Amino acid sequence: MDTRRLEAFSDGVLAVAITLLVFQVELPPLPPGHLAHALFHLWPSYASYVVSFAIVGIIWVNHHAMFDRVAVVDRTLLFLNLALLMGVAFLPFPTAVLAGHVHKGGADSHVAAAVYSATMAGIGLTFLLLWRHLAATPGLLVDGFGADQARAAFRRTVPGPVIYGASIGLAYLSALACLVLYAGMAVYFILPGREAREVPAPAAP
Amino acid sequence: MDTRRLEAFSDGVLAVAITLLVFQVELPPLPPGHLAHALFHLWPSYASYVVSFAIVGIIWVNHHAMFDRVAVVDRTLLFLNLALLMGVAFLPFPTAVLAGHVHKGGADSHVAAAVYSATMAGIGLTFLLLWRHLAATPGLLVDGFGADQARAAFRRTVPGPVIYGASIGLAYLSALACLVLYAGMAVYFILPGREAREVPAPAAP
Amino acid sequence: MDTRRLEAFSDGVLAVAITLLVFQVELPPLPPGHLAHALFHLWPSYASYVVSFAIVGIIWVNHHAMFDRVAVVDRTLLFLNLALLMGVAFLPFPTAVLAGHVHKGGADSHVAAAVYSATMAGIGLTFLLLWRHLAATPGLLVDGFGADQARAAFRRTVPGPVIYGASIGLAYLSALACLVLYAGMAVYFILPGREAREVPAPAAP
Amino acid sequence: MDTRRLEAFSDGVLAVAITLLVFQVELPPLPPGHLAHALFHLWPSYASYVVSFAIVGIIWVNHHAMFDRVAVVDRTLLFLNLALLMGVAFLPFPTAVLAGHVHKGGADSHVAAAVYSATMAGIGLTFLLLWRHLAATPGLLVDGFGADQARAAFRRTVPGPVIYGASIGLAYLSALACLVLYAGMAVYFILPGREAREVPAPAAP
Numbered sequence: 001m002d003t004r005r006l007e008a009f010s011d012g013v014l015a016v017a018i019t020l021l022v023f024q025v026e027l028p029p030l031p032p033g034h035l036a037h038a039l040f041h042l043w044p045s046y047a048s049y050v051v052s053f054a055i056v057g058i059i060w061v062n063h064h065a066m067f068d069r070v071a072v073v074d075r076t077l078l079f080l081n082l083a084l085l086m087g088v089a090f091l092p093f094p095t096a097v098l099a100g101h102v103h104k105g106g107a108d109s110h111v112a113a114a115v116y117s118a119t120m121a122g123i124g125l126t127f128l129l130l131w132r133h134l135a136a137t138p139g140l141l142v143d144g145f146g147a148d149q150a151r152a153a154f155r156r157t158v159p160g161p162v163i164y165g166a167s168i169g170l171a172y173l174s175a176l177a178c179l180v181l182y183a184g185m186a187v188y189f190i191l192p193g194r195e196a197r198e199v200p201a202p203a204a205p
Numbered sequence: 206m207d208t209r210r211l212e213a214f215s216d217g218v219l220a221v222a223i224t225l226l227v228f229q230v231e232l233p234p235l236p237p238g239h240l241a242h243a244l245f246h247l248w249p250s251y252a253s254y255v256v257s258f259a260i261v262g263i264i265w266v267n268h269h270a271m272f273d274r275v276a277v278v279d280r281t282l283l284f285l286n287l288a289l290l291m292g293v294a295f296l297p298f299p300t301a302v303l304a305g306h307v308h309k310g311g312a313d314s315h316v317a318a319a320v321y322s323a324t325m326a327g328i329g330l331t332f333l334l335l336w337r338h339l340a341a342t343p344g345l346l347v348d349g350f351g352a353d354q355a356r357a358a359f360r361r362t363v364p365g366p367v368i369y370g371a372s373i374g375l376a377y378l379s380a381l382a383c384l385v386l387y388a389g390m391a392v393y394f395i396l397p398g399r400e401a402r403e404v405p406a407p408a409a410p
Numbered sequence: 411m412d413t414r415r416l417e418a419f420s421d422g423v424l425a426v427a428i429t430l431l432v433f434q435v436e437l438p439p440l441p442p443g444h445l446a447h448a449l450f451h452l453w454p455s456y457a458s459y460v461v462s463f464a465i466v467g468i469i470w471v472n473h474h475a476m477f478d479r480v481a482v483v484d485r486t487l488l489f490l491n492l493a494l495l496m497g498v499a500f501l502p503f504p505t506a507v508l509a510g511h512v513h514k515g516g517a518d519s520h521v522a523a524a525v526y527s528a529t530m531a532g533i534g535l536t537f538l539l540l541w542r543h544l545a546a547t548p549g550l551l552v553d554g555f556g557a558d559q560a561r562a563a564f565r566r567t568v569p570g571p572v573i574y575g576a577s578i579g580l581a582y583l584s585a586l587a588c589l590v591l592y593a594g595m596a597v598y599f600i601l602p603g604r605e606a607r608e609v610p611a612p613a614a615p
Numbered sequence: 616m617d618t619r620r621l622e623a624f625s626d627g628v629l630a631v632a633i634t635l636l637v638f639q640v641e642l643p644p645l646p647p648g649h650l651a652h653a654l655f656h657l658w659p660s661y662a663s664y665v666v667s668f669a670i671v672g673i674i675w676v677n678h679h680a681m682f683d684r685v686a687v688v689d690r691t692l693l694f695l696n697l698a699l700l701m702g703v704a705f706l707p708f709p710t711a712v713l714a715g716h717v718h719k720g721g722a723d724s725h726v727a728a729a730v731y732s733a734t735m736a737g738i739g740l741t742f743l744l745l746w747r748h749l750a751a752t753p754g755l756l757v758d759g760f761g762a763d764q765a766r767a768a769f770r771r772t773v774p775g776p777v778i779y780g781a782s783i784g785l786a787y788l789s790a791l792a793c794l795v796l797y798a799g800m801a802v803y804f805i806l807p808g809r810e811a812r813e814v815p816a817p818a819a820p
Contacts (some may be wrong), residue, residue: 437715
């Protein structure tokens with residue numbers, strides 16, 4: 001299977017997943033005259049929407065940065081990529097859980113943030129496994145991008161799942177702090193000048 | 206990253222977002238024999254569907270008109286485009302809010318129309334930022350379309366967010382007037398002969 | 411705008427719309443031990459799913475048959491195509507209405523079938539308008555397919571919206587008869603050997 | 616119609632269907648403090664998500680393996696492919712039914728697993744019909760892949776629907792055993808080294 005087709009299917013899944021994120025933004029049944037108030041109290045849904053949208057957008061950018069370096073797709077790459085997509089397509093669920101509980105404090109908010117962190121750590125892990133497989137199978141890479149560079153990409157990808165994994169612990173201190181951390185990591189990745197830095201994004205290439 | 210891939214992903218998000226608009230058209234639970242009546246009372250949902258569908262369609266047309274002039278995608282363009290998609294993918298929510306309240310009059314209808322107007326103004330603003338970046342970075346443009354033309358496109362894009370921003374004020378007079386305004390702007394853009402006019406569409410290129 | 415891009419976006423909308431049809435197939439809350447019974451009583455949902463899926467599939471086939479004959483897209487074609495997509499993307503709603511009422515008999519079933527018929531007639535009408543525009547603007551057509559052939563395609567498209575329009579009347583006799591008619595039209599179109607016949611499908615090319 | 620377009624549309628439907636699978640993972644309304652407990656009790660939803668995601672992923676791989684051998688699309692192939700897509704796009708429903716009942720034991724769990732098995736057997740059957748048509752119409756195949764090879768692909772596809780069909784019987788012994796069987800078949804197909812085996816996957820090429 002050539003790269004083009006795998007990328008087209010992956011783009012499709014990412015485009016659908018990113019667009020479905022809005023469905024967790026939902027008004028409860030309201031008595032007349034309470035719309036403004038209810039819209040205001042949906043802020044955790046807006047924040048979760050923006051953060052998850054940015055993260056899936058970054059994943060899309062990193063996914064392309066990876067597959068621009070791939071010339072041939074083997075069976076392992078194919079199914080590791082499906083595992084990555086399985087994680088991203090699952091994201092609307094932890095996003096909804098986070099949006100529904102982050103502002104409530106207490107045990108439920110901690111659990112919600114931990115679930116979100118764990119999902120992101122899992123997605124980051126599939127990126128790690130993808131780079132490891134590419135580093136170990138340089139015959140899959142395009143000319144001019146060798147095993148050394150794939151290993152370097154692997155190392156640059158490590159901080160992502162590590163930070164997200166560590167944020168499972170942070171979740172038990174404060175769910176809001178987790179949300180701020182996710183947003184900060186996305187902003188850090190998106191800001192211009194990033195190319196010159198080492199970036200602890202979920203899946204920096 | 207080349208233009209083709211960014212456009213394919215954007216087309217995917219726009220195609221999903223436009224097709225999800227129908228989900229706000231929903232019947233409440235009904236006693237037998239009330240279907241005709243209930244379908245008739247869904248007119249705000251039909252109107253919101255048609256208006257939002259036309260607007261996303263116009264955004265798709267304008268998005269292509271812009272990226273047909275782009276030869277190279279830089280990091281800023283990439284993330285400004287993601288911001289645009291974040292706005293459009295959010296549209297099903299204000300569409301549902303508008304559909305649920307525009308006909309009720311009173312404070313809730315004003316709030317609903319203001320939220321819709323603000324979302325559209327935000328989307329228009331991302332178009333403005335995209336053209337400003339292209340005008341300031343002419344190296345991204347295709348041959349034969351220079352900074353001057355990008356600045357002209359920027360100026361033609363200004364009325365969109367301005368009108369939508371002003372309609373936030375109109376929302377506090379009448380939500381229905383806002384709906385008529387949105388529809389009127391879409392029709393004005395769609396009507397043949399538009400090329401010869403200056404068009405205050407959300408994101409006229 | 412070139413044909414390729416319009417087709418890619420249309421394919422996206424059609425693929426999303428056809429896949430969303432399954433969401434009207436839904437179990438009500440059930441007491442334990444009633445699943446088999448409840449699944450059996452969902453037959454109107456299965457039937458509506460199959461019929462709408464087949465119809466959108468046929469629309470996709472006809473859409474390609476049309477745009478394979480188009481070399482250049484003008485503004486009118488662009489927005490007539492958006493009107494067609496607006497109709498198809500709306501189809502999950504009348505499909506759900508039909509599935510929810512076709513088996514109940516009485517006024518509600520008649521209304522539900524009439525709404526479905528009217529939507530299909532509207533979609534068929536946009537196909538008619540597209541062929542009429544192509545017949546009137548032969549400069550848009552590919553070499554070897556002229557105005558005469560576009561007019562012939564227009565004439566072959568007439569029976570679709572006419573039959574669906576007439577089925578609005580049939581709806582007031584029997585909703586089930588309408589469902590059988592829709593299914594029969596789809597089967598008639600799909601059956602091998604169809605090329606040799608004149609086909610009253612919603613949008614036969 | 617050329618293969619490219621049919622594949623693009625099929626990829627779109629498969630990408631949407633696979634991404635919609637997450638919607639059956641849903642929390643019921645909860646009293647405060649019960650989130651961790653409720654998330655734990657959603658395990659049948661997670662398991663069904665993973666199994667259905669893997670199966671649709673495998674179907675996507677097999678679909679490409681088939682159409683890489685197809686040079687020309689005829690009308691029969693077109694509509695058999697639509698039947699295959701109709702089955703896959705329906706999968707979110709039996710997945711939700713399975714997730715909602717597999718852990719409950721009793722008649723409902725048996726029915727749920729039987730419905731899932733029957734859907735998968737149906738999808739496998741469309742793969743069989745596709746290969747049979749290709750074997751009978753070798754003019755559709757690419758050079759270097761003849762009727763003999765299509766017949767071999769047909770024979771390798773037989774175990775899939777047969778095993779799924781047989782699992783309808785297993786469903787009446789234990790729904791959980793069915794879930795384990797589905798997962799095992801997916802793992803067996805995905806594991807490296809599979810090329811060297813005969814694989815009873817739903818639609819092994």
